[in-house]
């Protein structure tokens with residue numbers, strides 16, 4: 001046992017065999033994720049941006065010099081063991097999807113793995129234009145009842161498992177943002193949810209059917225978009241009951257990631273904020289979907305939520321009691337996936353003197369895709385951690401938390417939580433950063 005090990009590691013099933021990764025949606029994010037992992041597997045690219053692959057974790061005291069790579073410290077699935085499956089209403093295989101998305105350079109990053117990408121063909125999607133108006137494509141299971149959609153998703157999962165001979169699976173929603181739906185009576189408990197499915201209730205979106213299918217099949221579910229999907233009382237409870245790992249909503253990759261670094265800085269130094277105007281231009285398919293006000297509303301709620309929780313205006317009314325916060329997304333086709341996000345931040349300091357911060361993030365939206373959520377969700381599942389995985393908040397704009405808790409949005413609190421969870425899983429001591437021992441022992 002190491003000097004600082006607490007000795008009570010969790011029992012974690014080994015990552016033997018293949019891990020099936022089912023992406024709902026085969027667009028810019030998923031094709032970039034798949035291509036990146038396939039290139040990394042072949043040693044043709046470094047997994048830059050992946051904490052799970054490139055990050056280290058300090059164990060014990062600073063004097064112990066123990067900082068292994070996270071992937072050597074916890075038993076993660078190997079990238080080599082991943083098998084891909086996907087659903088999409090567009091029939092394009094991953095090769096065509098990657099080319100269409102226009103994120104990656106063809107010769108270097110698409111052609112080099114073309115055989116693998118061409119072999120990933122989307123299954124027919126459980127799709128309904130009622131929820132995503134700006135997509136019109138027909139690789140779908142058609143306009144059938146919600147019950148039939150649920151059954152079709154489950155059959156696809158079984159077929160994928162048998163054909164690819166995978167031992168475990170993870171499902172990740174990388175599909176378009178659905179229109180705004182608030183949790184309601186249909187999402188309260190299993191009886192109401194089942195009844196609503198049979199009644200084709202409009203508050204049951206396709207994302208909820210995918211999430212429900214995943215939980216019923218014992219498959220961890222991660223949601224890259226802001227639509228509810230698994231974030232309802234019924235599916236949260238079911239995931240806990242069935243011991244299935246779920247985490248949050250809406251990948252935190254660009255403007256909001258920056259926001260959750262700058263806002264804690266202002267609060268840490270007790271600097272005031274009077275306004276924060278965030279605007280974006282982007283021209284990919286995601287931008288087109290978000291051009292519809294009903295779909296944008298879902299995204300807006302997710303993007304707006306973070307400041308309120310970080311700044312706690314109720315505790316600091318003079319500093320944050322009157323903040324004007326606005327988020328805009330503008331569809332601008334010439335930019336494609338090369339989004340530009342501007343932030344104008346009006347702050348005030350000593351004696352109330354105003355100052356400004358400007359951020360211009362020339363962000364390649366989908367280039368921030370990494371396999372971490374998939375690998376960590378699989379780890380959680382093998383470690384017997386069912387229900388909400390708050391330690392994965394790090395990756396989300398809208399983390400999921402237990403009822404009655406406020407979410408932690410500060411990126412570095414989230415990172416500490418993630419790493420301490422890994423230490424806890426492996427029976428290592430938590431790092432509190434108190435550090436008295438270096439002085440008391442002298």
Ligand SMILES: NC(=O)c1ccc[n+]([C@@H]2O[C@H](COP(=O)([O-])OP(=O)(O)OC[C@H]3O[C@@H](n4cnc5c(N)ncnc54)[C@H](O)[C@@H]3O)[C@@H](O)[C@H]2O)c1
Pocket residue numbers: 024025026027028029030087088089090101125126127128132135137173174175176177206207224225226250251252253254284285286289365366367368369
């Ligand atoms: N790019 C990022 O960094 C980022 C960050 C945060 C959130 N997101 C979210 O991730 C999601 C994917 O982004 P993207 O840029 O890949 O978008 P995209 O439009 O390129 O891909 C989404 C795909 O999902 C498909 N789809 C829609 N409904 C479906 C359904 N019911 N079943 C199966 N497939 C369906 C669409 O046909 C499309 O091909 C979006 O919701 C986006 O808001 C992306």
